[in-house]
Amino acid sequence: MTLLNYVDLSNNTFDPSPSPQWFWKLPQLSALVIQSGRLYGTVPMKLFSSPQLQQVILDGNAFNGTLDLGRSISSELSMVSFKDNDFSSVTVTSSYNGTLALAGNPVCDHLPNTAYCNVTQHAPSPAYTTSLVKCFSGACPPEQSMSPQSCGCAYPYQGVMYFRAPFFADVGNGTAFQELESKLWTKLELSPGSVALQDPFFNSDSYMQVQVKLFPSGGPYFNRTEVMRIGFDLSNQTFKPPKEFGPYYFIASPYPFPDRNGPASKSKGAIIGIAVGCGVLLIALVGAAVYAFMQRRRAQKATEELGGPFASWARSEERGGAPRLKGARWFSCEELKRSTNNFAEANELGYGGYGKVYRGMLPNGQFIAIKRAQQGSMQGGHEFKTEIELLSRVHHKNLVGLVGFCFEQGEQMLVYEYMSAGTLRDSLTGKPSSRLVSSR
């Protein structure tokens, strides 16, 4: 606590209370600001003799009785403001040369024309703004401003300085603001005159707000390092303003670096880098497309080499490869449909455990018997393959030879040589064989 030098407790909802003891027990205190703090009673005289004290702003409270600054007023004290309190009298010695503001106290009913009671004493002159008269007139493009040093347009580093408790209330105080300008360009290592201050005013928090513009000296822009350095010095309050400005904080505006303004302002190196990168990417994409195309062609060729049925077999089968057949071939469903006139009823030869048996005729005139598996007798692909491999190997004069098979579109069909003489039973019973009904 003893190290506190700046106290601002304004606008809090404290319980109404008299002046706290610590008011005059903080040896380092330089500014005491409690506006609308619900304080009442008398103000202890000791407060004003605190050795470091420069500023007392206790507006909007309910202090009453007599305001007595005492006889040993701190030589540092320059501002005492008790506006809108209930003081009925005031005692101040001639040794005090600073500002005393008492507007809004009953005492001013008796002393309306004194400087203490002048309501407008805070703004006696127009707000200070850095002069550009030597630059004649002339407008700058958006985001640029005219430098008071070179009179040229440039991109300033700018922001707002908030002085929380300046020791003066006159926003037209040219001497103070010129001192601030000079300290800014000196401490921030800028060219003399390259600082512009604009329209200082007291905001609703009673902070003095000043728009600050700092101009580059070697061109229209600051570089990143300079912006970081200046921004750090102001934002972290490494920069110390003249004493009468008191404590402050700084809110910077974003800086419009040249690379934000589009590709035209990008460096040559960056453009070359981007172009090379795009070229490499394009070559890689073309290479990938050619490779994919070649792979597809190879896959198609391999499929064609495998042959229709075996390719189909390979697609539908996970286990095993194409069947190894002897003298039997693959038929497409379409081919067998045509040969039986779309499996016409008239071409049915019989019905066995496997399913219906149809008579058919191939385009070369060969008759065939087609055993078409019905739903219940369908085998797994692997079993079907094993069966046709086995059947294709069996050749005997008393056995019907396997001509081929069909395995696609959910069909399993075995194609045999057609026995025109019918079955053994037919021969025994003397039943004649049926006439072939062909689609042709």
Ligand SMILES: Nc1ncnc2c1ncn2[C@@H]1O[C@H](COP(=O)(O)OP(=O)(O)OP(=O)(O)O)[C@@H](O)[C@H]1O
């Ligand atoms: N190669 C063929 N040539 C002419 N007709 C045939 C031929 N194979 C079968 N058939 C006819 O189809 C009918 C059914 O034959 P299929 O061999 O399917 O029955 P199956 O003799 O009961 O034997 P399985 O029970 O093993 O299927 C036979 O009765 C016959 O009339």
